[in-house]
Amino acid sequence: MTADARRRWLVPPRRSDPELMDAPGLPEREVADAYAVLRRVNRHLGNNLVIDREVSRFLNEDRPGPGATTLDVGSGSGDIPRRISRLMARRGIERPLILALDRDPTATSLAGSGPRAPVVVRGDALRLPLPDRSIDLVSAVKFAHHFEGPGLSLLIAEMARVARRRVIVLDIRRHWLAYWGFVAWSRTFTRNRLVRYDGPLSVLRGFTDEELAEVAAPIPDFQWTVRRDPGYQIALIGRRGADRA
Template sequence: MMGRFSQRSYEKEIMDDLEFEGPVLDQSLKELRTINKFLGGNKVTTSGLEYIVKKFPQDCYSIADIGCGGGDMIRVMSDWAKKKNHTCKFIGIDANPNTIEFARERLKDLDGVALKTENVFDESFEEDQVDIITCTLFTHHFTDDELIRLFGSFKKKAKLGIIINDLHRHRVAYFSIKLLTKIFSKSPMVQNDGPLSVLRGFSRNDLNKTLSLSGIKNAKIKWFWAFRWQVVGLIL
């Protein structure tokens, strides 16, 4: 990778505005759900869960989805748990209260789901431990220094493991999502944030370095189509 793809961009996305709300937010979250499903991103998270539960079998798992957005991945994981006969309790955490309200409405039919507005950098974040932490298309929103701090918090909060599902910074991914959002998206936020999020994504070296500095050892990093990284870090 050369030029603009050689290093992560720190340019802010529209979604980074925690006051963002209204019909544009609703439309954007719906489109992001469709894009994630279409590009196969859901499997990155569920296969990570499969690995951890096989490694650490127990009767019930508490799973915190950090940066849960509209709750799409919580529903995906809930469907996965039912299909695999696992008992799971989910906690969705997001710093945007408007997004949490959107998720609360969308997930009201599911049992065993709690939703809370919380900033991951608040001291209270580490207080209530869970078995597994998941985050999908979330970590690219932070600088490398912020990620070192964030992963350190994840390590303290999770008892069993951490699953990260995020973007591979690559020119093909960038120009593909730029074209897709231009043709199919009605959301200015998605049209702006989609390509920008790829520029804020990661190389394998980026992930290795940040995980090492965070004290997360022996993490598995695996590439998935379409241009996704899966990171599974075990705590025990």
């Protein structure tokens, strides 16, 4: 079997079926439980380690000073902004402004409560309510796969428009092993029907390296890189050019 044939066998076609959690009117308790499960997914399946690594690269390479600003788009219950806040505190960055944006009222309610809560913005990811180049770091973690075609292009373009220094898009590398791995994880660790249905589908809505690179390529003023990480994580990183300050 050639390398191309093996790749086609291992990488399923990208799916566009809607995920259950994107539907309006879901019971609030069930949605809140799904977000709790997704926080466990971030811990168990490597998402937190990758965001730690990428945020550390941002801090080392771009060296934001006091008052550094971050925005997490499609932030869910806010565990990623809290993690970024802790990383910045460890690095001694004073008075950071940590923002979390989501359109779901259950998500924004959860994100805005508890210790290290970010500043919560309820809004549309495709029309970010912020000025150009107003945020040092703009991230989206396991969110981009909810979009396709023009919507996906607009999401990345909006993140780049708002970013002063860097964009991080962390998502799922589409692969049959990742699919069956999540099926096994969800059958073992949760009974939440939303996660059991949406999780495997999210893998099939995930990306290849080439797909993410192609979406970002037309966006000017950024240097784009796609990185793979263990656990079928894939990261699209954009750094604004020399004029980014």
